[in-house]
Amino acid sequence: MNQYNVDNINKLKTKDIKTISEKINIVEYREFIDIFKLDNRKSIQDICNKLEKKLEKQSLEFKRLEKINFYENQARNEGYIYIGGVDEAGRGPLAGPVVAAVVLFERDTKIEGINDSKKLSEAKREELFSIIKEKAIDYGIGIADNLEIDRYNILNATYIAMKRAISELKLKPDCLLNDAVIIPELHCKQIPIIKGDSKSISIAAASILAKVTRDRMMYEYDKKFPGYGFSSNKGYGTAEHYKGIEKYGKTKIHRESFLKNIK
Structure with missing residues (x-):
């Protein structure tokens, strides 16, 4: 982007600058911002601010990834x-x-x-x-x-x-x-x-x-045992799940020790 300078950025249309911003890699954001922040148009300043926020978000994520190591x-x-x-x-x-x-x-x-x-x-x-x-x-x-x-x-x-x-x-x-x-x-x-x-x-x-892994298993169980909502509740005690037990009874994958009060 070193082909851009104070003399020619004002000649570019907003849509052209927006296209440039969408095509560049994040490692080029800082260079883009340094160049186009010289343009006083609000639309261009908004593009620069948007990229600035992305850089800030990336910086915070990098710090978090350092921390969790x-x-x-x-x-x-x-x-x-x-x-x-x-x-x-x-x-x-x-x-x-x-x-x-x-x-x-x-x-x-x-x-x-x-x-x-x-x-x-x-x-x-x-x-x-x-x-x-x-x-x-x-x-x-x-x-x-x-x-x-x-x-x-x-x-x-x-x-x-x-x-x-x-x-x-x-x-x-x-x-x-x-x-x-x-x-x-x-x-x-x-x-x-x-x-x-x-x-x-x-x-x-x-x-x-x-x-x-477990969610995928519960999706398969939902196919074998329809009516309990296993795809959505993953086996947790939702209203839909309890209604299924009341209507169809317990299945072979239910935990009896968790359902002692239900026959």
């Missing part, structure tokens, strides 16, 4: 090599499994938009699901079904799912960052982090893999 980098600085983030999805629903995942990344991995799965739209989770699997040096997904939840209780079934996820890894983690839990009977360093899915990139990634 803190626990991983701290563990590496303490000598740990393979650091995995662990999280689960589906502890609260009345039906379906609990799903856990573990994800290992290279140092300082950055994935724009990654966050606690509950803070993301379904479309964004689906998009990140593929990106996480591509960027991870290793990952695993484990499942404990409703029968195991009933037999062992939800907390122990969650641990079972987490251990199954870890057993899927090709690399053996020497440090695990867990979302607020200590997994029993594991012989490696574990660091429980409260609200870890918002504070650690590895845990956030695990939360997304677990959530997307």
Whole structure:
């Protein structure tokens, strides 16, 4: 864009400048702003302000991505090599499994938009699901079904799912960052982090893999067991779900221990 200067920018029409702004890469935004802020037209100033806000948003996202690598980098600085983030999805629903995942990344991995799965739209989770699997040096997904939840209780079934996820890894983690839990009977360093899915990139990634995997399962269950709203409620106790149970009874994927008062 160095072909533009004070003498010729005023000759450009607003629509031409807008076209330029839409075609350039974000790394060129600053140069564009420095050039076209010399144009006094309000329409051009609005374009510059819009790009300025995008740059500010990018800067904030970069700082956030630096921050959510803190626990991983701290563990590496303490000598740990393979650091995995662990999280689960589906502890609260009345039906379906609990799903856990573990994800290992290279140092300082950055994935724009990654966050606690509950803070993301379904479309964004689906998009990140593929990106996480591509960027991870290793990952695993484990499942404990409703029968195991009933037999062992939800907390122990969650641990079972987490251990199954870890057993899927090709690399053996020497440090695990867990979302607020200590997994029993594991012989490696574990660091429980409260609200870890918002504070650690590895845990956030695990939360997304677990959530997307479980949601996909519930979509399939909705086809097998129509009338409960599994596609929308994912097995949680919504009014539609309770109406389905009242009308059709419980299915083979319902958690009996969560529905003791319903025959």
